Amino acid sequence: MTSKLPDEDIESAAADVSTLKKRGQGVQIVYDSLRQAILELTLEPGSPLDETRLADQFNLSRTPIREAMVRLSAEGLLLTLPNRNTIVAPIDFVNLPFYFEALTLMYRVTTRSAAVHRRPEHLIKIKSLEASYAASVARRDAIAMIATNRDFHVAIAEAGGNHYFTQLFARLLDEGRRVLRLYYQSFDDALPRQYVDEHSDMVAAIEAGDADTADALGAAHAAQIVRQIQTYIARDTASGIALGEVLR
């Protein structure tokens, strides 16, 4: 199965804004579009990006395209092969254990910090995103679920106030969006409901300022996710299908 070129998807995203782009906005539009396409797997891991083609699709010159690509490379979402082309960073299943380790630590640290440093405006935002997540679970909208779940936890991290943690955590959650996207493609919605409850408990602990409980809930939440993904991968690897497309 040869991977088709997802020209139309990106092109449509570009066409929406091609008329009202101003000086200084071009790079941002390209960056946002590509980033979203990568994280939602519209652009498959490993697929090549051609500067000239993207320039045509976005109605820009190659210069802002390159700048957006450099930024995405710096974040690890793209891989630049010198004098060769640039590809979407493959999902690194080999290092998944280290990913889980980092993710778990950040879940704990950010939730704990939020319980200590949260202020009213943080709680408002967190609760709003908690509701958005619950709504997307009710709608069984997998893409919205993944995106709002990410935003929910980033909001908690922001309440913690430590910019270094927030940034690493956001990067981990984004990276995780790609794995989760694979994951959610093949299972019922029983577990997301469980997440809704866990989110609710976390918010309560944060609001109460109970750092230890928040920490424990963060750890449990992380363990939950890790266990599910591991189960999924084990099952999938055993049957030997589907992942081959992405592993390459």
Add this chain to the structure above:
Amino acid sequence: MTSKLPDEDIESAAADVSTLKKRGQGVQIVYDSLRQAILELTLEPGSPLDETRLADQFNLSRTPIREAMVRLSAEGLLLTLPNRNTIVAPIDFVNLPFYFEALTLMYRVTTRSAAVHRRPEHLIKIKSLEASYAASVARRDAIAMIATNRDFHVAIAEAGGNHYFTQLFARLLDEGRRVLRLYYQSFDDALPRQYVDEHSDMVAAIEAGDADTADALGAAHAAQIVRQIQTYIARDTASGIALGEVLR
């Protein structure tokens, strides 16, 4: 006091390689030069960078200069003001407590992980850098001390094997280089000797595979550094000098 333009410093660095630069090397050279200049405070925090001038100094066009600057911005070492100029990122003394929090956690996590995952080739590299650090302390070479100390701890993080931790830790240590540079300007060399001993203990714990001891030593090492910098800043803030230049 108006900040002088450190043209010559960067220019000399550029001149060294201007003759033997090849396609694909230009951006890397600019990136490395600027990065080093920023971290060693040759380029003062807050000082502006002019693309055209840098292009002249490096004998390149503005395109590779911009690309290097975009990468440095993504790492937080530069601050881009849209349609205005780009400046060296100021040192954020306000968020220093969060910096210390992150640094301490990473010291603990990386040292612990190293004790678990280290392999012979890691130990060889770590010991080599430990010796380099001791040598630069003996020479009372502050710049080398700071740089090798950074490399020593990054090597430990690499032995831990978790790329996410290594990357955050390296970024924190680099950011710290700028603070330490201020710090080392005004004190005797008694404390670096203490660091040499602490490094030695850490290596021993890592080699023995004693994770808990390694963790504790990492925490103690971090606390040591934090306490010293806090003392320095408190004293300096009290006297009201020197920091004004950088705080702006």
Add this chain to the structure above:
DNA sequence: TGTCGACTGTTTGTATATAGTTTTGCATGC
């Protein structure tokens, strides 16, 4: 004398052109 506004110079953001490298396809020889 102070304030507002147009003008000018400087610098960035984007477009286009040029040069150099890698890949790919084909042809030729073994």
Add this chain to the structure above:
DNA sequence: GCATGCAAAACTATATACAAACAGTCGACA
């Protein structure tokens, strides 16, 4: 049938050109 070498195409890295935005200055007017 397969390997090897050459040529052309494709694409990237860098250079240059152009246009928009902002900062500072000077002058007009209140």
